[in-house]
Amino acid sequence: MNPTRGRTVAELVAAWWGDHRPGLWFEGRVLTRHEVAAGAAGRAALLADLLPPGAAPHIGVLLDNTPEFPMWLGAAALAGAAVAGINPTRRGAELARDILHTECRILVTDRTHLPLLADLDLPGVRLLRTDSEEYADLLTSYADAHPDACRATPSDRFLLYFTSGSTGAPKAAICSQGRLAAAGRSLADQFALGPDDVHYLCMPMFHGNAVIAGWAPALVSGAGVALRRRFSASGFLPDVRRYGVTYFTYVGRAIQYVLATEPSTEDRDHSLRLGFGTEAGAVDAAAFERRFGARLVEGYGSSEGGAAVQWSPGTPPGAVGRAAPGLVVLDQETRAECPPARFDGAGRLLNGDEAIGELVNRGPSPFEGYWRNPAAEAERRRDGWYWTGDLFYRDADGYLYFAGRTDDRLRVDGENLAAAMIENILARYEGAAAVAVYAVPDPVTGDQVMATIAGAFDALSFAEFLLSQPDLGTKMAPRFVRVVERMPVTATNKIHRAALRKEGFRCADPVWWRPPGECAYRRLTADDLEHAEGPPAPTRGPSPVRRQGLEPRTR
Known part of the structure; x- marks a missing residue:
């Protein structure tokens, strides 16, 4: 079957009908493309009968990356409905708010996630538990359903995916069938993806990265899909070999976790050629290519789809x-x-x-x-x-x-700085497995730079490292360094910056700091807190460069 150029997701799903090549791999199971399309068609017919008349055609999916997730995406496309991916790390009232805000009349889940729903008030929401006998019996009634792509139009609402933010409730961004199909087509063309490729979906499918950058281009190009229930750094390379993966997507700290696994002489024994995502950083992208022989392409696209920047040769x-x-x-x-x-x-x-x-x-x-x-x-x-x-x-x-x-953004001594720029420099520190940079309040005005480093940290070697970085500006050196064993991350492996900012240097982890006018980092103690938060050094004192601790160490 040739790759389809369908204008809707429904057309792309329907194009898999009758194709009996392997199309989906999951934990020892293999489904053909036809079986995936047939499963989507049966669920679409079930959905049409279960949705209350006059209700917004919205369903919530609270699942790990199992075959049910892409089949329910396909079902929603065929039925002209929309899917809200529900974040399983949300709890209590916040979780209920996500489901009710998106007006989900049906919530697809399983036994694993039922405890999250206990004691939640979800009026008008019907639960479908995919591992129940009732669910299996329901699907049996629709086993002969056929995909009918004619119901859907490019403007049909298809995804309601929550954007993360540091404050306020998550916002549900809208993505139509036409926009998702176009995004998949753009990526398939950009990376020359085809029906012989296998896309590895190890990022959570409730997030836009896996669906927009992984699943959609697979539908367009006719590629197969290998699912990982939840991301595992140790399972990454074995999965790549097992399924013959050629393309994968990533976000957040995933690449750093893979690089932290034990190196092997067989690290290049695989079919992988390309990874596409965000936030790996130039240092880790280069390290990944050196070790595994596969290129990473860092892209930019706003979650809501309003702007995108495409890498090209010569960048x-x-x-x-x-x-x-x-x-x-x-x-x-x-x-x-x-x-x-x-x-x-x-x-x-x-x-x-x-x-x-x-x-x-x-x-x-x-x-x-x-x-x-x-x-x-x-x-x-x-x-x-x-x-x-x-x-x-x-x-x-x-x-x-x-x-x-x-x-x-940080404002230090009247100068605007960007956290990402400082992080790119600190990521070169040999002991750092992950780095986050953010602002903490300055005692008088503006901000002070604070960094969290996951990995090994030595105060002397870190100070000397800073002195050797030619692109480290005089205002960029961290005043505070928090050292953690593992970087706190969100469900999508992005650094949990909001939590780090909130805790600041009053946290349970060890914190090192460079007091104004001193040359070296030392442990922050309870006695130091008054100085860290209290009045700054006198105006007629060490120069701004010295206060940042950038002068050479006296031997």
Whole structure:
């Protein structure tokens, strides 16, 4: 079967009908493409009968990455319904809020997740437990269902996926069938994905990364899909070999976890050729390619679909890609376009204060809004443009560099800094398995730089490491360093920055700090807290460079 160019997800699912090649692998099970399409068709027919008349055609899916998840995605597409992926790390009232806010009339789940729903008040929500006899009996009645793609249109609402944020309740971004099909087609074309490829879905399918960047291009290209119930660093390479994986997606700290596994002489014995995702960082991407011989491509796309930056050959190291027409970096206050970045010979950004701004799409935007959240929608569409909420800077040749979220910006001694830039430098520290940089309040005004490092830390070697980094600006050195065994992450393996910021340096983990005017890091004690939070060093004292601890150590 040739790859399909369907305009809707329903057409892409229906195209698998009659194709008896292997299409889905999961824990020893193999389903043909036809079986996947038939399973989706049966569930679509069941869904049509179960949805109450007049209700929003929305279903919630509270599952790990099992075959039921993609089959219910296919079912929703065929039925013209929408799927809300429910985050299993949410609890209590917050979990209930996600389900009720998206008006899910049916919640598909299993025995594993039932304890999460205990004592929740979910009026009007019917539970379908995929591992129950009742569910099996229901599906038997629809075993002869045929996929009918004619019900769906490109504008049909298909995904309601929650965007993560540091404050407030998650927002449910809308993705239509047409937009998801187009996104899958774009990635399949960009990476020359075809029917002989196998896509590995190890990121959670309730998140947009796995569905948009992994499942959708597989449907478009006719590739097979290998599912991992939950991400496992130790299981990554064995799965790649077992299923003949050629392409995978990642997000957050997943690459660092894979790199932390024990190296082997057989690390290159596999079929993998490409990984696509975000937040691996240049250091880890290079280490992954050296060790496993497979290239990682860091991409950028806002969760809501309002802006994207595509990598292309010739993109400088550290850059995401060239700015497409309409993409600009704007000063958040003046709305003026930020000037191009200037670098010194060491690659240090010289004018970050003026060059770093918010990435804005002033051209046509595929952003389709948020479900029942007009205030958040208006915030995204200020001045008729799409504001991404992400910080970037642009070089003289038009290449864009990611600098973090808008709430990851730090203002130190009157200078604006971006957390992502500092993290890229600290990631070179030999003991660091993962790094997070964020702001803690300065005693007088602005911020102080704090870093959390997962891995091994030695105060002397870290201070000497900082001195040897030519692109570390005089305001960038962390005042505080928190050392953890494992970086706290969200369900999608992104660093849990909100929790780190909230705890600051008053946390249970050991914290090292560089008091103003001192050269070395030392353990932060209870007696130090008054100085850390109290009045700053006198104006007529050590220079700003000395207060940041960047001067050479006296031998």
